[in-house]
Amino acid sequence: MLLILKHELLKTYLKWRTYIGFIAILVLVPVAEVALKLEGGSMIQRMTRGIDEDFLLVGNLFNGYFVTQFIMNALWVHIPFLISLVAGDQLAGEATGGTFRLLLIRPASRGRILLTKYITTLFYAFTLVVFLALVSLGLGLTLFGSGPLLVMGKTFTIVAANELAWRMALAFGLATFSMWCVASLAFLFSSLVENAIGPIIGTMAVIITMLIISNIPVEVFRSIRPYFFTHYLTIWQKALDDPIPWKTIGNHLAIIGAHCIGFYIITWYIFVRKDILS
Amino acid sequence: MPSDIVLRTYALGKRYKERWAVRTLNLEVPRGEVFGFLGPNGAGKSTTIRMLLSLVTPSEGRVELFGLELHKHRHDVLSRVGGLVERADFYPYLSARRNLEIVASLIGGLQHHAIDEVLELVGLLQRAEDRVKTYSHGMKQRLGIAQALLGNPELIILDEPTTGLDPQGIKEVRELVGRLSSERALTVFLSSHLLSEIEQTATSMAIINMGELVVQGKVTELLSTGESFVKIDARPFEETRTLIGQQRFVKSVKHINGILEVSMPLDQVGTLNRLLVHAGIEVHSLIPRRSLEDYFLSITEGTTDIR
Numbered sequence: 001m002l003l004i005l006k007h008e009l010l011k012t013y014l015k016w017r018t019y020i021g022f023i024a025i026l027v028l029v030p031v032a033e034v035a036l037k038l039e040g041g042s043m044i045q046r047m048t049r050g051i052d053e054d055f056l057l058v059g060n061l062f063n064g065y066f067v068t069q070f071i072m073n074a075l076w077v078h079i080p081f082l083i084s085l086v087a088g089d090q091l092a093g094e095a096t097g098g099t100f101r102l103l104l105i106r107p108a109s110r111g112r113i114l115l116t117k118y119i120t121t122l123f124y125a126f127t128l129v130v131f132l133a134l135v136s137l138g139l140g141l142t143l144f145g146s147g148p149l150l151v152m153g154k155t156f157t158i159v160a161a162n163e164l165a166w167r168m169a170l171a172f173g174l175a176t177f178s179m180w181c182v183a184s185l186a187f188l189f190s191s192l193v194e195n196a197i198g199p200i201i202g203t204m205a206v207i208i209t210m211l212i213i214s215n216i217p218v219e220v221f222r223s224i225r226p227y228f229f230t231h232y233l234t235i236w237q238k239a240l241d242d243p244i245p246w247k248t249i250g251n252h253l254a255i256i257g258a259h260c261i262g263f264y265i266i267t268w269y270i271f272v273r274k275d276i277l278s
Numbered sequence: 279m280p281s282d283i284v285l286r287t288y289a290l291g292k293r294y295k296e297r298w299a300v301r302t303l304n305l306e307v308p309r310g311e312v313f314g315f316l317g318p319n320g321a322g323k324s325t326t327i328r329m330l331l332s333l334v335t336p337s338e339g340r341v342e343l344f345g346l347e348l349h350k351h352r353h354d355v356l357s358r359v360g361g362l363v364e365r366a367d368f369y370p371y372l373s374a375r376r377n378l379e380i381v382a383s384l385i386g387g388l389q390h391h392a393i394d395e396v397l398e399l400v401g402l403l404q405r406a407e408d409r410v411k412t413y414s415h416g417m418k419q420r421l422g423i424a425q426a427l428l429g430n431p432e433l434i435i436l437d438e439p440t441t442g443l444d445p446q447g448i449k450e451v452r453e454l455v456g457r458l459s460s461e462r463a464l465t466v467f468l469s470s471h472l473l474s475e476i477e478q479t480a481t482s483m484a485i486i487n488m489g490e491l492v493v494q495g496k497v498t499e500l501l502s503t504g505e506s507f508v509k510i511d512a513r514p515f516e517e518t519r520t521l522i523g524q525q526r527f528v529k530s531v532k533h534i535n536g537i538l539e540v541s542m543p544l545d546q547v548g549t550l551n552r553l554l555v556h557a558g559i560e561v562h563s564l565i566p567r568r569s570l571e572d573y574f575l576s577i578t579e580g581t582t583d584i585r
Contacts, residue, residue: 004383007379014372017372099368102380105333105363106355106356107356107384107386108385190352
């Protein structure tokens with residue numbers, strides 16, 4: 001099993017396609033951060049307009065953590081797209097390349113091969129989120145320095161600078177979980193077709209449709225929002241709440257986990273019965 | 279004591295919606311032989327092979343390898359089988375060695391020298407570190423055979439391994455198959471749509487058409503049974519017909535569009551030719567044929583529906 005996993009990882013990480021996501025992050029994050037740097041603190045001023053009449057805001061609020069938090073909003077659509085590029089290719093790519101005929105005639109069971117591919121997919125999502133963290137935080141702290149984090153929502157919270165290292169680690173950890181859900185969906189779609197384009201389009205179509213429905217200000221749509229996994233893509237924001245809502249995080253993680261397991265079981269059911277005709 | 283039959287199918291069939299790609303197929307592949315699986319394109323050869331290698335689930339019947347049912351003993355059975363299904367496809371961005379390591383990991387891992395050995399056997403050891411995308415079609419086919427040989431299988435199943443190869447490549451693959459059978463005592467299941475290929479390579483054979491088994495048995499027996507005849511185009515026509523009709527070994531003579539079709543044993547062809555030439559007859563062509571060959575040609579040309 002470990003040997004198969006090792007080769008699955010090698011296959012994925014020796015493929016040019018795998019690095020599209022990393023390159024995209026390496027281009028987009030610096031561009032966004034440099035643009036924010038050029039714009040100066042006007043963004044913070046706009047966000048704190050009204051608040052600064054009642055509160056005295058001191059310290060460097062326009063800092064690397066704030067910029068990273070801003071960039072993490074890419075976890076709605078951009079990062080899922082990059083993840084589906086690889087996750088959607090895991091099974092469909094083998095079908096397109098005809099290499100299922102190489103793999104599935106061997107003693108290793110389809111279930112075992114599928115599991116190693118799924119672990120590889122999750123590992124890819126993990127490395128992409130870690131890379132996003134390293135680039136956005138590394139460059140952010142270099143360009144903007146450190147300081148407390150202003151979190152704007154229905155209320156506003158300021159998280160002390162000395163807490164931010166572990167809170168950011170927690171936020172990216174939770175983001176990884178939510179991206180695993182996206183990866184699992186793309187992986188499921190990948191088992192259905194023989195071309196990697198389909199899973200990418202399918203995954204993005206599901207995410208965008210769910211996001212649009214969730215954001216329509218009608219009560220009936222609001223009430224079904226918790227049933228959409230996209231509702232939990234922002235779980236990382238909970239790591240920046242004060243106090244941290246551990247119970248809510250636990251519930252959301254359980255729901256994300258249930259989605260991942262559900263998607264995987266469906267994929268397994270399809271894959272072990274699938275006739276390989278490619 | 280091991281069975282003499284390494285592969286057996288029982289009423290094997292595969293249906294795609296309303297269409298049966300393979301139906302009620304009963305095959306028996308004897309141990310240590312090169313078994314030719316012959317049929318025209320679309321006859322159901324690849325579907326059968328996909329069922330034998332668990333890529334496709336049969337709609338009916340079952341496959342037994344080494345006396346074990348494939349469905350129930352997949353791991354044990356496939357540990358003893360190697361295969362190449364249709365075109366040899368690999369990961370083009372990886373080296374040949376890395377590709378074989380991937381296959382080896384699915385067998386349970388093999389020593390470095392085992393990979394070297396199969397690469398050497400197919401003449402690719404010197405190119406082992408090159409990416410597969412730099413390989414020619416013939417080299418990929420040879421690499422396909424190499425991966426089929428990983429893990430020292432007792433049976434290898436090759437699906438039209440010479441397709442798309444140049445004459446030299448075809449010759450090399452045929453010789454390799456012959457060597458594998460004789461030197462390694464491997465059982466080889468070889469599919470082809472060319473009777474000549476099966477004739478030159480196989481010891482046993484089966485013919486499939488429109489998803490159904492037409493005939494199976496020893497190649498020599500199948501090709502010698504049935505009527506043999508010679509098609510002769512010679513002038514003057516009447517004199518030729520009279521002379522041929524006088525020979526004892528000739529069973530019958532038919533006249534079809536200016537060509538004489540003479541029913542006779544094929545070992546008398548030389549004698550007949552000599553007689554005609556000595557009689558001053560101008561022989562334009564003299565083509566020995568067997569009924570099986572003609573039959574196969576007729577189904578491959580789509581002129582005969584065997585049902």
